[in-house]
Amino acid sequence: MVRNLLLLSLSNSINLIIYHEIMPINSPNYNDHMESFHALLEKECITWNEIINFTHGYKIINNYIKFYNEERIHGILNYMSSNEFIIKAAD
Template sequence: MESFHALLEKECIAWSEIKNFTHGYIIIDDYIKFYNKERIHGSLSYMNPNEFIRKSMLIRICQ
């Protein structure tokens, strides 16, 4: 979790000029969606989490 928060700060918050709470909420929500749907993760064999889960499910179904 600490690693995620560090990435959130480095890749999202530091690059954004947050105007108010609602704007900050939207920016962080968008980053979380990006993190889970698009951003590749070294610990997941350089796949995004959604792709990793899909492939893991296919492997289980095929076994």
């Protein structure tokens, strides 16, 4: 597994150091979070929309990812959105 350090700037006052991990091929036990995200992406976004072409699909998926991070609540994050949780954790 390859692990890289990244600096994520949410605003001028909030900077986070995060790890970016690259998982080995054919190892679903290592990337269960991403498997879960992709299952939700398919269930909540792709199956509900008729994608006309690549550009249309790109916009729909980008909108879903923005919704997922900024608005969708997550039980594991005390029923906050990802962005709310990160900002609260940085305080």
